[in-house]
Amino acid sequence: MTYCVGLRMNAGLVFLSDTRTNAGVDNISTFPKMNTWHIPGERMVTVLSAGNLATTQAVVSILDERVRCSGGTRPSIMEASSMFQIANMVGETLQSVIQQSAARSNLVASAFGATMIVGGQIIGSEPRVFLIYPEGNFIETSDDTPFFQIGETKYGRPMLVRAFDAHMSFEEAVKLLLVSFDSTVKANLSVGLPLDMQVYEADSFAIGRKFRMTQDDPYYQEISSGWGNSLRQAFADLTPFTFDKVQV
Amino acid sequence: MTYCVGLRMNAGLVFLSDTRTNAGVDNISTFPKMNTWHIPGERMVTVLSAGNLATTQAVVSILDERVRCSGGTRPSIMEASSMFQIANMVGETLQSVIQQSAARSNLVASAFGATMIVGGQIIGSEPRVFLIYPEGNFIETSDDTPFFQIGETKYGRPMLVRAFDAHMSFEEAVKLLLVSFDSTVKANLSVGLPLDMQVYEADSFAIGRKFRMTQDDPYYQEISSGWGNSLRQAFADLTPFTFDKVQV
Structure with missing residues (x-):
């Protein structure tokens, strides 16, 4: 499995991905x-x-x-005139790779399935984020749903749903993604560190801040153990239950 | 889908289940x-x-x-001499119902799949909790894994993993299950209120406290909104991230 998130914020875009791949639990690699x-x-x-x-x-x-070969299919990601065109291109490529693998092997397409998040900005338009399905079609973030997750999405979702706000600072968004990521890693062996993050400032048209965090990163450690303690404290602070609150 | 949990604690057993069933999102009932x-x-x-x-x-x-018909297969749940025998009986029954449905319809067994949690106590032995698979085999809780979840388990799992402690009071366990349940309900339409809870005190050999909570239950409302606020506060209290903490 995998855990990736793409956030669209007022300040720009933030991407997170883990690096664990597995073919069974006994065949784990980092990609x-x-x-x-x-x-x-x-x-x-x-x-x-x-x-x-x-x-x-x-x-x-x-x-x-x-991008590299001048004789290939046009346009490339470097030439497409909009993020919509790029999402379309990724979708078509994804769908065709899956169909070819399925046709060659006589297996169902879902055996080769994959999902992608495409985000970015081209000069003259806003930053955009798309979720591409294995069938090649896609959806885009909106103000109501300003982020997409792919892979093992469930464990880390409740915290994103509750705390994400498009007005956040980049620093807060990184912290939030680390919390969401940590909940996932703790629950599912198939998601693992190191993790890659990219923070793209709107209208900068540059890679921005891209970094990798490993298991022994002091800040990751702090979030990972600190969040457990914070959760337990938050739980302790909730109004206690007593049986006279319900009709037994 | 569904969300059910069975907890084995020092003080006894606690069970939670939702009541929503669905055949597609347009066919929702309460059972x-x-x-x-x-x-x-x-x-x-x-x-x-x-x-x-x-x-x-x-x-x-x-x-x-x-249990009701004197001429049926023996022993019944009321007569079995151990919880292990009961788990075995539930497993065999489950597996045979699934196989019969599959054979009758020429569909794969997984189309009729189900999972069950069986918990309880028979005089002369400890309270025990089992998780029964569609294949009829089963596993039992241990001190390391003192609870089982079935159905839509992922959203509500991180909080259980972090905060559950077999030494908790029943009141704390109920509160914890409500928090876990609330995270699930907020994320998945196929899990819904009202929810049923049962709190069984070890060696009481009685049903114990069994109650239903509806959407408008004041305590549920308090936990549901209070937990969102507590989470946001816990998040705010975590050490802030700054980009000088990583090598960009």
């Missing part, structure tokens, strides 16, 4: 799931991926080949 | 998923169920018929 393309001053595009690793690596390689 | 049999002073057995409603209702009806 980055965050890929970024950019032209300084003009565009920044990040793709996060969850699902079949052969599928997602093929999609990223095809997107990258388009 | 109890908690069934209890008991002989005062001698035994108390509770079964929680998640999965295909036709399967789980058939299993409960078969178990109940054994």
Whole structure:
């Protein structure tokens, strides 16, 4: 499994991805799931991926080949004139890789399934974030739903739903993502550190702040143990239950 | 979907189940998923169920018929000499109902799948809690894993993992289950109120405190809104992130 999140905030975009991949619990590896393309001053595009690793690596390689090889299918991520076009391109590529794998192997398409988050900004329009389905279609964030998660989304969702606010600072968003990530890691072996984060400031058209956190990062450790204590304290502070509150 | 939890504590057992069933999001009903049999002073057995409603209702009806009809298969839940025997009986019944439905319809067994939690106590032994799989086999709680969840388990799990302690009072356990339940309800439409709770005191061999909480229950409301505020406060109290904490 995997856990990735793309947040659209007033200040810009924040991306998080873990790096664990597994084929069964006895075959665990570390692969980055965050890929970024950019032209300084003009565009920044990040793709996060969850699902079949052969599928997602093929999609990223095809997107990258388009950029590198002058004779390939046009336009590439570097040339597309809108984020919508890029989402469309990623969706078509994803769907076609899945269909080819399924056709070759006579297995159902879901065996090769993957989901992607595409976020970024091209000069002249706002930052946008899309969630791409294995079928190649996609949805976009809105003010009501300003973030997408892919992979093992459930454990870390309650905290995002409760605390995320598009007006947050980047620092608060990073802290929130670490809390959400930590809940997921604690509950599911298939999500693991190190984790990759990217913080993109709107209208900067640069990669922005991109960093990796490992298990022994002092701040991660602090959040991980501190959040457990905070939760227990918050729980202790809630009004106690007594049986006279209900009809037994 | 469904959300049910069975906790084994030093003081006894606590059971929680929601009451929402759905066949698609446009076909939602309310059914109890908690069934209890008991002989005062001698035994108390509770079964929680998640999965295909036709399967789980058939299993409960078969178990109940054994109790009511003198000519049925023996022993019944009322006669079995141990909780292990009862877990075995529930497992066999569950597996056979699923197999029959699959055979009749030529569909795969998983289409009729269900999972159950069986907990209780028979005089002369300790309270025990089992998780029964659709295949009919089962596992039992231990000191390391003193609770089981079935149905939509993920959203409510982080808080249980962090805060549950077998030494808790019943009142604290009820509060904790409400917090775990509330996180699930907020994230998944297929889990809904009213919820049923049962608090069984070890060695009481009685049903104990069994009650239902509805959406407008004042204490539930207090936990539901209070927990959101507590979480946000706990989050605010965590050490702030600053970019100088990482190598960008």
